[in-house]
Amino acid sequence: MSNLDIHHTTLLGPDGHPLAPLPAEFANHETIRDLYRHMVLARTFDAKAVALHGSGRLGTYASLLGQEAVGVGIGHVMRPEDVLVPSFREHAAQLRRGVRPEELYLYWGGDERGSAFAGPTQDFPVSATVGGHAPHAAGVALAFKLRGEARVAVCVFGDGATSKGDVYEAMNVAGLWQLPVVFIVTNNQWALSTPRREQTAATTLAQKAVAAGFEGEQVDGNDVIAVAKVVGEALAHARSGNGPRLIECLTYRLADHTTVDDAARYRDESEVTPWWEKDPIARVRLYLSATAGWSDQQEKALLDECGTLIERAAEAYLATPPQGPEAMFDHLYGKLPADLAAQRDEVVAATKNRADG
Amino acid sequence: MSNLDIHHTTLLGPDGHPLAPLPAEFANHETIRDLYRHMVLARTFDAKAVALHGSGRLGTYASLLGQEAVGVGIGHVMRPEDVLVPSFREHAAQLRRGVRPEELYLYWGGDERGSAFAGPTQDFPVSATVGGHAPHAAGVALAFKLRGEARVAVCVFGDGATSKGDVYEAMNVAGLWQLPVVFIVTNNQWALSTPRREQTAATTLAQKAVAAGFEGEQVDGNDVIAVAKVVGEALAHARSGNGPRLIECLTYRLADHTTVDDAARYRDESEVTPWWEKDPIARVRLYLSATAGWSDQQEKALLDECGTLIERAAEAYLATPPQGPEAMFDHLYGKLPADLAAQRDEVVAATKNRADG
Amino acid sequence: MAEHTLLEAVNLALRRALGDDDRVLVFGEDVGVGGGVFRATQGLMQAFGPKRVFDTPLAETLIAGMAIGLAAQGFRPVAEIQFMGFIYSTLDQLINHASRLRTRTRGRLTCPMVLRAPYGGGVHAPEHHSESTEALFAHVPGLRVVIPSSPKMAYGLLLSAIRDPDPVVFLEPKRLYRAAKEAFEDDGEGAPLDRCLVRREGNDCTLVSWGASMKETLAAAAQLAEKGVESDVIDVCTLKPLDVTTIVESVARSGRLVIVHEAARTAGFGAEIAARVADVGLYHLRAPIMRVTGYDTVMPLSRLERHYMPNAARIQAAVERSLASD
Amino acid sequence: MAEHTLLEAVNLALRRALGDDDRVLVFGEDVGVGGGVFRATQGLMQAFGPKRVFDTPLAETLIAGMAIGLAAQGFRPVAEIQFMGFIYSTLDQLINHASRLRTRTRGRLTCPMVLRAPYGGGVHAPEHHSESTEALFAHVPGLRVVIPSSPKMAYGLLLSAIRDPDPVVFLEPKRLYRAAKEAFEDDGEGAPLDRCLVRREGNDCTLVSWGASMKETLAAAAQLAEKGVESDVIDVCTLKPLDVTTIVESVARSGRLVIVHEAARTAGFGAEIAARVADVGLYHLRAPIMRVTGYDTVMPLSRLERHYMPNAARIQAAVERSLASD
Ligand SMILES: Cc1ncc(C[n+]2csc(CCOP(=O)(O)OP(=O)(O)O)c2C)c(N)n1
Ligand SMILES: Cc1ncc(C[n+]2csc(CCOP(=O)(O)OP(=O)(O)O)c2C)c(N)n1
Numbered sequence A, B: 001m002s003n004l005d006i007h008h009t010t011l012l013g014p015d016g017h018p019l020a021p022l023p024a025e026f027a028n029h030e031t032i033r034d035l036y037r038h039m040v041l042a043r044t045f046d047a048k049a050v051a052l053h054g055s056g057r058l059g060t061y062a063s064l065l066g067q068e069a070v071g072v073g074i075g076h077v078m079r080p081e082d083v084l085v086p087s088f089r090e091h092a093a094q095l096r097r098g099v100r101p102e103e104l105y106l107y108w109g110g111d112e113r114g115s116a117f118a119g120p121t122q123d124f125p126v127s128a129t130v131g132g133h134a135p136h137a138a139g140v141a142l143a144f145k146l147r148g149e150a151r152v153a154v155c156v157f158g159d160g161a162t163s164k165g166d167v168y169e170a171m172n173v174a175g176l177w178q179l180p181v182v183f184i185v186t187n188n189q190w191a192l193s194t195p196r197r198e199q200t201a202a203t204t205l206a207q208k209a210v211a212a213g214f215e216g217e218q219v220d221g222n223d224v225i226a227v228a229k230v231v232g233e234a235l236a237h238a239r240s241g242n243g244p245r246l247i248e249c250l251t252y253r254l255a256d257h258t259t260v261d262d263a264a265r266y267r268d269e270s271e272v273t274p275w276w277e278k279d280p281i282a283r284v285r286l287y288l289s290a291t292a293g294w295s296d297q298q299e300k301a302l303l304d305e306c307g308t309l310i311e312r313a314a315e316a317y318l319a320t321p322p323q324g325p326e327a328m329f330d331h332l333y334g335k336l337p338a339d340l341a342a343q344r345d346e347v348v349a350a351t352k353n354r355a356d357g
Numbered sequence C, D: 001m002a003e004h005t006l007l008e009a010v011n012l013a014l015r016r017a018l019g020d021d022d023r024v025l026v027f028g029e030d031v032g033v034g035g036g037v038f039r040a041t042q043g044l045m046q047a048f049g050p051k052r053v054f055d056t057p058l059a060e061t062l063i064a065g066m067a068i069g070l071a072a073q074g075f076r077p078v079a080e081i082q083f084m085g086f087i088y089s090t091l092d093q094l095i096n097h098a099s100r101l102r103t104r105t106r107g108r109l110t111c112p113m114v115l116r117a118p119y120g121g122g123v124h125a126p127e128h129h130s131e132s133t134e135a136l137f138a139h140v141p142g143l144r145v146v147i148p149s150s151p152k153m154a155y156g157l158l159l160s161a162i163r164d165p166d167p168v169v170f171l172e173p174k175r176l177y178r179a180a181k182e183a184f185e186d187d188g189e190g191a192p193l194d195r196c197l198v199r200r201e202g203n204d205c206t207l208v209s210w211g212a213s214m215k216e217t218l219a220a221a222a223q224l225a226e227k228g229v230e231s232d233v234i235d236v237c238t239l240k241p242l243d244v245t246t247i248v249e250s251v252a253r254s255g256r257l258v259i260v261h262e263a264a265r266t267a268g269f270g271a272e273i274a275a276r277v278a279d280v281g282l283y284h285l286r287a288p289i290m291r292v293t294g295y296d297t298v299m300p301l302s303r304l305e306r307h308y309m310p311n312a313a314r315i316q317a318a319v320e321r322s323l324a325s326d
């Protein structure tokens, strides 16, 4: 048991130099620019969300600053017909899958309509309960398997979630039935104020898969190319009926846990700084500059494009009138039971009174 | 990850021949006779329980036929001050720890007083919920650690229980905090009608510990000496502050799941027969005959002794008058709340009416 | 028309649902080859194959959570929890996920799943195998809670539960599994999921119960009738949503309400019925609303369980107290 | 005498308990260095060291289950669940183990643990962070359920909960955490765990509430007083055991009962209070028992939450309807 051998992949170093020739599918600049664009978009989305919260126009929000490569890498290799079952910090993957930024703002702004995605209509909404979504992913994957569909469920959760029994139960059944599901741990080193080392004595989180009888591996979660490659392989593996994989993406939560948290209370800035040097976005820019002549002008154009797109989304979000209070009842059941119709009338009446009064 | 190396121990072969010289502490016949006696006692207890159920004088009962070595091995090496946190099929360990057979009959006969052990007063009652007791064992072990006591909690559960998230959560925290707890899987190959291979794709159950960052190993669960040795080492390891271990005891449930089950519905007799050849009791008798001149007379004397002891226990059990119905309220709270006193009176009155009527 | 036990009715309904609709899946611990500890799923795996009817690992949270994933994907999972005592680890999934998937996604994803579990005491089962905690589920918005008390009802209600577009907790009174046979047609006809059933009529008192304690309630009503006291006996069937109209109409005639359930009294579902009647039906009441229930104690092990559960004598006594008040 | 918020009161009580009794342990997710997401445990780890106050892995079932093991060994664990929305996976441990360890072993092992959790809406929290499901716990025999609504009560009740020999679920209305300050002595005095608190007196109506909705209830009573309607306002404090005597005595005077809670109405704890009064207090009632509650819907996300929660206007309207009936 001592010689446990967990594979680790990094392709692009923090300085933007490939550590080895990139795999064929990433050797073209178009793909890298696309990955880069989505990471910049995610960061722009994120900054705007934090700003909206700051000005009281968004609820508590969980920033993904520093983790953009994980979500973009996942989103890049998933197919439209695959299903994402995300945690609450996977905005980058959601955006890359076609969830609209204004939908995400609506959700984080406290409106259920934010989870009525127009894009990936079978993707799950975020799971605000840590780990509770892992069994759903197993169920979705079982649905694919039973129907003989070449689709994969992708379940993403944090390092903290790996301590939860429901995550273990889901992995165990996935291994048992060789379900087409890929489990991805966004190991950002922190679960709120609890550091990774206080979650488990397991040397890696990837080895959690050993208990479930399948393979786990690690990848540099700040290297979008590595993430895309490793997750892509896992998807192919699962899609062809070979069962699940667990991928631990090593990254870092550069931001506070949420916009109502203050990480300074529990972690030292000196721990954070080195991770800025591993910024997933900077390293791709360096790579593009060095290999594809990515210019300041192109950079500015991209930032402008993303800025405009996100500003428009924020405007669309802010312009969305709230649902009427009776909306509480609109999707509670397929058909509203009679005694609830009376409660619905109560709500409507109470609101009228308020409006009148 | 492929070269996972799980240690396996057998000391005494099914034919009663040691596979290697026995460890010093088992080289004396006294010890072996003691282990033998407790296995015979457990089997006698078990047969009587099944008989009592058959004649309608005991509730549904979970037989441990074939698994005697696991419990006796555990009980042999635990110290009185250690705490056993057992599943519902660990009568052998309980008896060896000093729980009285009449107490166990009372419990299985539907009387709470059966769990008010006079012997090991800090041991937990059986857990009828599969796996629910594992976190208790972690808590008990944490208590020992916090008080700096050289004591160990021993948590025993079945192969089925290893699929449960609460068991995983308990193992994870035990690994993290290096708690003095030993987890023991009685892998009897079946969880009710579900075979071991349908619980998990993990090649061994011992490797479940890898996810929790500590060592797991396998032992021949029908070899009481091997069980005692391996569990004894784990206890010593835990007692000296080196943290938990997981021990998978490979054995077989020779009986139906419980006295209301009929295993013939789901498993073939041909699977069962070979396991009778690995009978944990027979192999020790063969060993004692060969090495210590264990005679038919001694054998008969032992059977008589155990038979008498168990008959007495059964009589004591059968002679125990039921608690009065108000006993429902006796230990509900430290101090009975006022509104419950009224309910208590209701029960007493209802019973009087019945007695009168 | 063949006669069936409640247990057979469950099996027939599952069989019918599996046959009618490819999306229906039946799974849980030991429901496949084993056919379920009570044999509710007997023969189904053999008839429909292991892709439709299958065993899961021993993990209740997983069972409920996986059902949600399957349901969101358009399947109609019918999952079994072996005993109600092991259902509590599914509550996180039921409360936080199943009951609100439709709400959270404004109908984009839905959760047409059924979680079946035998419940209740009276069969001298081991520890943790005899509880009645239906009230917990009835408090959860977005769920339906259904409890049959006769074979015919079990058949019709289970079919409707499986066809319902929302999550249903379906609780089966194990004491009644083999208690009686009833003749009904295996015609695929569902029963309404929002209506009480009047099992007996009479104007002197209203008796309300469901599931496991219906037998005692009906027995009490029969004994009372011999003494000339005629009762309405209302079987709630669907705790959520509650058909309070039928109950209040009866109380309007009788002026007396006795509620019977096996669960612990405090915050049991009887409280909700009492509360509704004490609101919309208060002026009809000629006597205090009485509850005959399990006590607020841990369900005792088998030797004392009969003292815990409501019996016909306790119910009769309550009705007599009600009649004596005015 | 210093003034404290409810949050500070919780912190003071924990600090006092830790200081008084070596057996007291405080643990949960992020309660150590982090001091808790609401800062309820701020400074405790620093003051008492990481053997007395510590973080656990992210695993609620474990937290509850480990508390049971510690309690059985003589410790007095005070465990925190970060939000009530994450408490459901502890229910298996609470129902099957904590609440019945004493009963099962006839007092040989006991379970003096406290499970604390912030609950309720009104702070624009994210999804799953605003629910009120106290009724679930109040149904479980062997548990105590305690909910303070003022700083002084929080202090006294929490101390008593920690000293109590049985498991207590202690729910803290997060909306009131910093809503107001109250002066009280940090004197280690516990408050009784079996008594309602009369927060205001008046003979025209009885208003009963607890925790998160006490503020609105008191506001409604004050507004009604301006119109000449004087109400008893009863703070239930301990849902389990329920002090029904204080409530019935009040209803005997007022003849009217309005129950207010933030939880969903159906099978909420208001139902139990209504049921008790409709039994032992029926003849005092001059009007239907009214419940002003959250609706039987999923607690909406923040944009609509204010429409979900009872407010003073809805409470007043109910009292007026009650006064208009007779
Ligand atoms: C079951 C559950 N317990 C507790 C919480 C409160 N909580 C929200 S996020 C969080 C930490 C999660 O850490 P991790 O899984 O590493 O994800 P990250 O926040 O780093 O993305 C906690 C404790 C929750 N949402 N759900
Ligand atoms: C949580 C829970 N789920 C289901 C059951 C019903 N049940 C009782 S024993 C059993 C099988 C247990 O198998 P295993 O863990 O291997 O123990 P064994 O019976 O072999 O001793 C099941 C499913 C239970 N008691 N608890």
Ligand SMILES: [Mg+2]
Residues within 6 Å of the ligand: A158, A159, A160, A186, A187, A188, A189, A190, A191, A192
């Ligand atoms: Mg994290």
Ligand SMILES: [Mg+2]
Residues within 6 Å of the ligand: B158, B159, B160, B186, B187, B188, B189, B190, B191, B192
């Ligand atoms: Mg087994």
